[in-house]
Amino acid sequence: MLAYIIRRIGQSILVLFVVGLVAFSMFRFVGDPVDNMLGQERTQADVERLREQLGLDQPFVVQYYKFLEQAVQGNFGLSYRQGRPVAEILLERAPATLELAFVSGLLALAGGIGLGIYTAIRRRGISANAIMTLSLVGVSLPTFLIGILLIYLFSVELGWLPSFGRGEVVDLGWWTTGFLTVSGLKALILPAITLGLYQMTLIMRLVRTEMLEVLRMDYIRFARARGIREKSVNFRHALKNTLVPVITITGLQLGSIIAFAIITETVFQWPGVGLLFINAIQFVDIPVMAAYLMLISVMFVGINLIVDMLYFAIDPRLRVDRTAGGH
Amino acid sequence: MPLSDRQSDATTIADSARVAGPSRARRMWDSDFGYAFRRAPVAMISFAVVILLVLAALLAPWIAPHDPFNPATLNLMNGFTPPMQANAFTGDFFLLGTDDQGRDVFSTILYGMRISLFVGFAAVFLGLVIGVTLGLLAGYVGGWAETIIMRVADVQLTFPAILVAMLIFGIAKGVTPPEYRDQMAIWVLILAIGLSDWVQFARVVRGATLVEKNREYVQAARLIGRTPFAIMLRHILPNVLNPVLVIATISLALAIIAEATLSFLGVGAPPTKPSLGTLIRIGQEFMFSGEWWILFFPALTLLALALSINLLGDWLRDALNPKLR
Numbered sequence: 001m002l003a004y005i006i007r008r009i010g011q012s013i014l015v016l017f018v019v020g021l022v023a024f025s026m027f028r029f030v031g032d033p034v035d036n037m038l039g040q041e042r043t044q045a046d047v048e049r050l051r052e053q054l055g056l057d058q059p060f061v062v063q064y065y066k067f068l069e070q071a072v073q074g075n076f077g078l079s080y081r082q083g084r085p086v087a088e089i090l091l092e093r094a095p096a097t098l099e100l101a102f103v104s105g106l107l108a109l110a111g112g113i114g115l116g117i118y119t120a121i122r123r124r125g126i127s128a129n130a131i132m133t134l135s136l137v138g139v140s141l142p143t144f145l146i147g148i149l150l151i152y153l154f155s156v157e158l159g160w161l162p163s164f165g166r167g168e169v170v171d172l173g174w175w176t177t178g179f180l181t182v183s184g185l186k187a188l189i190l191p192a193i194t195l196g197l198y199q200m201t202l203i204m205r206l207v208r209t210e211m212l213e214v215l216r217m218d219y220i221r222f223a224r225a226r227g228i229r230e231k232s233v234n235f236r237h238a239l240k241n242t243l244v245p246v247i248t249i250t251g252l253q254l255g256s257i258i259a260f261a262i263i264t265e266t267v268f269q270w271p272g273v274g275l276l277f278i279n280a281i282q283f284v285d286i287p288v289m290a291a292y293l294m295l296i297s298v299m300f301v302g303i304n305l306i307v308d309m310l311y312f313a314i315d316p317r318l319r320v321d322r323t324a325g326g327h
Numbered sequence: 328m329p330l331s332d333r334q335s336d337a338t339t340i341a342d343s344a345r346v347a348g349p350s351r352a353r354r355m356w357d358s359d360f361g362y363a364f365r366r367a368p369v370a371m372i373s374f375a376v377v378i379l380l381v382l383a384a385l386l387a388p389w390i391a392p393h394d395p396f397n398p399a400t401l402n403l404m405n406g407f408t409p410p411m412q413a414n415a416f417t418g419d420f421f422l423l424g425t426d427d428q429g430r431d432v433f434s435t436i437l438y439g440m441r442i443s444l445f446v447g448f449a450a451v452f453l454g455l456v457i458g459v460t461l462g463l464l465a466g467y468v469g470g471w472a473e474t475i476i477m478r479v480a481d482v483q484l485t486f487p488a489i490l491v492a493m494l495i496f497g498i499a500k501g502v503t504p505p506e507y508r509d510q511m512a513i514w515v516l517i518l519a520i521g522l523s524d525w526v527q528f529a530r531v532v533r534g535a536t537l538v539e540k541n542r543e544y545v546q547a548a549r550l551i552g553r554t555p556f557a558i559m560l561r562h563i564l565p566n567v568l569n570p571v572l573v574i575a576t577i578s579l580a581l582a583i584i585a586e587a588t589l590s591f592l593g594v595g596a597p598p599t600k601p602s603l604g605t606l607i608r609i610g611q612e613f614m615f616s617g618e619w620w621i622l623f624f625p626a627l628t629l630l631a632l633a634l635s636i637n638l639l640g641d642w643l644r645d646a647l648n649p650k651l652r
Contacts, residue, residue, distance in 0.1 A: 015482050026498055140634050142584045144591050145626055148611060156615055163615070259487045266592050281497035281594045289497050300485050 008308055012301045019297040023290035024067045076291035081283045086291045090273060095175050096166055097265070097272030101257050103188055104196030108257075109250060112200045116207025120215065121234060132208075135201040143260060147194040147267035154190060162187045164269040195264040199253050206249055210242035251307040255300045363646045370642040373635040380632055384440040391434035396599075410620045424620040426609065432620060435606055436628050442602040443632070446516050447583040451575055453521030454582075458528025459571060463559045465529065466536025477533070480526045488523040489585055495519040496594050509597040516595050520582050527574050535567035569647045576640035580633050587629050603629045 058066075070076065076086040119128040138146075155163035167183035169176045178184025214220065215238055223233045262274035269275065273292065280288035355361050364370055383390060410424035410432070423432040461480075465473040483491060496519040503511045539545060540563065548558050589595035590604025598605060603625050610622030 015485070018482070026501070137634075140580075140637050141630070142588055142633070144588055144607070145630065148607070148614070148622065148626070152614060152619075256487045259490045262490070262493070263588060263592065277493075278592050278594060281493060281500065284497070284501045286501065289494070293494060296490070297486075304485055 005309065008305060012305050015301050016297060019293060020068065020071065023071075023293050024064055026286050026290050026293075071294060076294070077287045079280075079285055079288050081280070081285040081288070086287045089276065089288070090291060090295065091174075093271060093273045093276050095177065096270060097258065097261055097274060099178060100188065100191055100195060100264070100270060100272060101254075101261055103192040104194075104199070105250075105254060105257055107192055107196040108199035108203055108253070111196070112203025113207050113246065115200075116204040117211060117234065117239060119204065120208045120211035123212070131204075135204060138197055138201050143194060143198060143263045144267050146197055147190070147264060150190045150194060151267070161190050163190070166271060191264050191268045191270050194267065195257060195261060198260070199257060202253065203246065203250060207242060207246055210245060211238055214238045214241050248307050248310055251303055251310065255296075255303045258296065258299060360646060367642055367646075369638055370646075373638040373642070376631060376635040377639060380440060380628070380635075381444060383437055384444050387434075387437035387441050391431070391437045393431040393434045395430040395435045395438060409618075410624075423624045424618075426621045427613065427618075432624055435601065436603070436625055439601050439603045439606045439625060440628060440632070442513065442596055442600060443583055443586055443604070443629070446513060446520065446586045446596070446602065447579050449517045450520035450582045450586070451524070451578045453517060454524040454578065455528055455571065455575055457521070458525035459532050459564070461525070462529040462532025463536055463563065463567075466533040467540055467555065467559050467563065473533070476529065480529055483523075483526050488581070489588060492519040492523040492585055492589060493592075493594060495522055496589060500594075509599055512595065512597050513600065516586060516589060519589070520585050523585070524578050524582065527578065528571060531570045531574060532567050535570060536563055539563050539566050573640065573644045573647055576636065576643050580636040580640060583629070583636070584633050587633075603632075 074087050078084065079086050079089055082089060115131055119131055122128040141149075151163045154161045162183070165187060166178045167185070167187035168181040169178050169184055170180045178188055220233060220238055223237050224230075228237075258274075261270075261272060262277055264270065265272045265274040266278050273295075276288060277292045279285070280292065356365075364374075388394075423436070425431055426435070461476045465476040496515055499511075499515040499518060500508060503515070536559075545558060545562055548562050553562075586595060586602060587604030587607065590602045591608045593608065596602035596605045598609065601609065606625035607622060607629065610625060613619075613621045
């Protein structure tokens with residue numbers, strides 16, 4: 001057990017090291033930042049000064065060491081496009097993305113588990129079948145089309161909800177929140193649904209399959225035979241036993257919510273980290289791209305590590321299943 | 328079914344020339360696989376839609392009523408013509424309306440689908456070639472090659488494919504000089520999407536190869552002294568292709584959606600060479616002012632394309648799975 005944990009942590013550090021190397025290579029070899037920052041009218045002196053300022057005149061190894069040293073401290077230098085420290089920009093944008101991810105994660109979890117139980121209990125019902133069919137269509141729809149569809153319906157046609165931005169936000173010093181104003185909450189609804197829908201259908205299908213399996217078990221039949229109320233059987237006996245895989249899968253999905261936030265944030269012009277990343281790609285703003293890459297890798301690797309540990313802690317059988325299942 | 332007549336006709340002709348069985352297509356149609364296909368209306372409809380759309384894309388230069396990328400034939404007065412109506416100023420008629428620059432939406436969709444399909448097919452092909460090669464190597468050769476390949480695959484699988492594609496696109500864009508970026512965008516897209524989805528192929532082929540390499544026919548081939556290269560290519564590869572075909576079909580739908588997503592986000596096909604995603608991006612701007620058709624028709628086309636390929640892939644997976652027979 002201990003050997004396994006140590007090996008997993010070692011692997012995670014190796015992955016982060018490789019990602020760091022990719023990020024640094026981007027810095028060193030991709031594009032000419034000086035070209036990007038200075039316009040057409042520039043003098044040689046301007047170029048030299050900026051090169052020195054950005055540390056681009058130093059040898060490779062020195063730059064690499066500096067990069068690692070700075071990256072560990074969360075310092076990724078100046079954005080080529082905005083001329084401000086990347087860490088500062090990221091911190092400014094993080095609350096928007098985290099609030100969005102939190103709400104859509106909650107939505108996906110609550111909606112997914114709720115609908116999953118419903119479709120499992122009413123397996124042959126018309127509405128349950130309709131939900132299952134709808135979820136198939138939902139999986140096939142690209143995220144950005146769902147977003148556009150929602151905007152068209154609720155912003156353009158009905159005019160109920162805003163189509164872009166975060167609404168009014170309250171500044172708490174180091175955190176800006178949209179939870180405290182009516183316009184902030186209204187602005188959150190459509191992006192949260194867009195982002196959460198795919199995860200919701202995924203969780204729903206998972207819960208449904210697990211529930212159907214558990215409901216066939218003998219102890220459920222015995223519980224029914226003992227005359228325990230249906231509600232109690234479904235929720236206290238069956239649901240409890242479906243939650244282990246749900247928790248682990250949800251954990252893994254957490255990372256993809258952050259990644260897919262890029263698409264949702266672009267559709268709704270949500271001022272978060274994802275929109276920042278897309279703009280960075282468009283303008284080849286390497287420091288922002290590298291920082292985002294590092295940040296998201298730490299997150300993904302961390303989540304994977306924790307989920308793997310959870311497998312170990314909760315149910316050893318699952319670990320065997322997982323390697324055999326092969327996805 | 329007048330099958331017997333036709334068959335007897337065919338045999339007399341065939342007899343005079345050479346002794347030959349029914350054609351390849353005929354054999355396909357009569358096989359178990361063909362039977363399963365004929366019994367699945369969803370698969371047949373999806374297949375028809377895919378063929379129709381691919382043909383329309385291929386024949387775009389001949390079908391399209393206008394050339395949307397030739398500025399000489401565009402008339403700005405034709406801008407924002409609604410579908411199925413004559414333009415108020417010029418009297419010109421457009422089946423699906425026009426966009427802000429007076430480009431015929433129907434024609435831009437045909438040309439856009441060409442780019443979407445080209446990027447999709449090319450990206451899947453790239454991912455397939457890389458994945459199958461590495462999967463065969465990992466499975467047959469084993470050892471450190473396997474360790475490295477599968478480790479890299481594991482790491483890449485940790486990140487969502489779309490994110491990997493975005494990153495590769497960003498890096499490749501940075502490497503290309505600015506004046507070539509628009510020209511290269513399509514190729515960069517293919518590279519980005521192709522490199523983001525080789526893992527599935529590699530994993531499946533490796534798994535299948537591990538099973539196949541201990542079979543008698545492979546041992547026999549080894550005994551008669553065939554080279555490992557020939558064994559992998561001529562003996563194992565044909566036997567692991569079924570699952571590859573299924574993954575390729577599903578990957579195609581994913582690749583088309585990925586391309587559309589990247590183009591929609593503005594990190595894909597440029598407005599000068601719009602794909603369906605770029606068209607949707609352009610159309611989105613006009614959604615608020617009531618010109619719905621500029622957005623609606625490209626979106627509908629993308630949906631039809633992705634959905635029918637997806638359904639076809641789903642059916643193919645079941646049809647090729649011997650356990651479900």
